[in-house]
Amino acid sequence: MSNPYLQKKRWKYLLLFFALVIAGSSLLYTKYLVVNIAKSERTRAQVWAQTMKQIFSTLDEEQLNYVFFVRDSLSVPAIVTDEKGDIKFHRGLDSGKTNINVVPEPGAKKAPVYDPQYFENELKIMKAQHQPIKINVQGFGDNYWFVYYKDSQLLTQLRVFPYIQLSIIAVFLAVAYSAFSxxxxxxxxxxxxxxxxxxxxxxxxxxxxxxxxxxxxxxKFDAEDDPLIAEMANDVKRLEIVADRFSKIGSKPVLEPHSVYEVIKDFVDYFSVRVSDKISFEITGDRFLKAGINVPLFDWVIENLLKNAVNAIEAPGSIKVDIAASKARNQIYIDVTDTGKGIPRSKFVTVFRPGYTTRKRGWGLGLSLTKRMVENYHNGQIFVKDSELGKGTTFRIILRNIEDDSDSDSES
Known part of the structure; x- marks a missing residue:
């Protein structure tokens, strides 16, 4: 029988692969668009730089107006500096940081006024993004000016957009998967x-x-004390308990204070005579620890753990149940240890998933039901505490210790 958990895992990997292909394709196409727009903006910046040069090589009014029109059509933020780094002109920056128009009319002598810190930060960004465009302006006190520019708002948004898009898709898929699951x-x-x-x-x-x-x-046979009939009666009563367990599934069970040791011992006494005599059983720990337990369901928990332990022991071995308490945390620890074949560390969590089994005829539901009965019905925890291949496994159950509660009530 194929393992449904492994099939589910393969489908998850396949869906993840296609998701990565879609995400990679989206990023590559966006990168293609970004590269082409960046080339276009570089060309426009070069045109703007050439118009700057043309301004100072002609005094024809009609041509000058045309040059200013072409120059001012640039939407890319730009700053022009001389060889010393002093700012001469700017375009497309925050008007609130520039005090006055830093592009004077032809013939104006007033020096530009600007916020030094703001322009320093902008220049730093521009220098990090693109190489400056160098233009020859001989005759104006300098040999060269440098045109610095940065990505337009559209290009900046386009660079970030795919990551925002993928994040939104990822959140949507996570919510959809959670709802579907x-x-x-x-x-x-x-x-x-x-x-x-x-x-x-x-x-x-x-x-x-x-x-x-x-x-x-x-x-009829006057066999009131016959041991065989007594054992038969015990098995039928066990069937009653099993039926009672199934009838309780789906409804909230009633938890009552019971001695954990006594509940486990009663079941082990019943179970131990029905398995190979080559497997020994031992119960140790505090006999007086109490927890809120629904006995039929908790017996089912212990039964599943013991059956798994018996199936894991291929030769003569032992199963030990140790019961201890942590007063600091007000918890009871129940450790079920076997000398079986062990569980790989990578399967410590997987063993509790429905459908996982190492047996050819197994359904893979025992430990899954056990986990549900411990965590959902008894408000506890169960996990693989330790395991070593060829040496054995220890499962730990944690329940709330209610002994302290009763003591505190009696004291009050």
Whole structure:
């Protein structure tokens, strides 16, 4: 049977690959547009620089007006400096920082006035973006002037746009995936709840009949103390518990204070006689620690962990359950340790996902249900505490210790 988790993982990688192709194509095309617009702006800046030179090589009024018109048509922000770095002209900058028009009319002698810090910052940006355009203006005290310019607002926005676009798409996809996943999980939960309750309903009648048949056997054969019939009765009662478990799925279980040690011991006593005698069981820890537990569901948790441990042990081995408390955190730690084949560290999280199994006939639901019963129904935690290939695995369950609560109530 193919592993649905692996198939799901492949689809995720495939979708990620196509997303990267789309994103890369978008970035490459945007880069192509940016390069072409940048070349166009460079050409326009060169034209503007040439008009500056033309201004000072002709005094014909008609030509001069035309040159000023062409020069002022440049939308690219630009600054003209002499060889010393003093600003001569500017174009397309923040008018609020320039005090007066720094482009004087022909024949004007008034020196330009500007905000030094603002123009220094603008020049720094322009020098970082593009090489200056050098123009010859001999006859005006300098041999050369330098035209510095920066990207227009349109080009700047175009450079940033693909990243904004991809961010918006990523957020949209994340929200859509989250909504889709939530909807899918809700549908799956409804199916599982319906299936579980129907299973419990279907088991009810034959279980009642089996109990009646057992009582009839005891009376007919005078076998009230027969150990075989007693074990048979225990198994039928176990079926009752299983049916009760399924009937509780989908509804909020009632948690009652129980001794964690006693609950686990009762189940281990039942379970241990039904597996190979080559596997030994041991329970250690504090017998008086109490937690809010729904016994049928918590038995299911322990059953799944013990069954996984038994399946992991291929030779004679042992399973140990240790119960301890952390008073500082008001928590109870339940460690289930086996001497089985172990779990790779990369699978510590994967083992709790539905559909993951290492057995040919497994459904991969045991640990997934276990995690749900611990975290959703008992408000606790479960995780792989430690594992080493060939040596064994330790699962840890964390529950809230309610012993301190009762002590504090009695003291008050």
């Amino acid at each position: 939530s909807s899918r999980k809700s549908e799956q939960n409804q199916v599982w709840v319906g299936l579980a309750k129907e299973t419990a309903h279907q088991l009810g009648t034959p279980i009642s009949s089996l109990l009646a048949w057992i009582e009839l056997m005891k009376a």
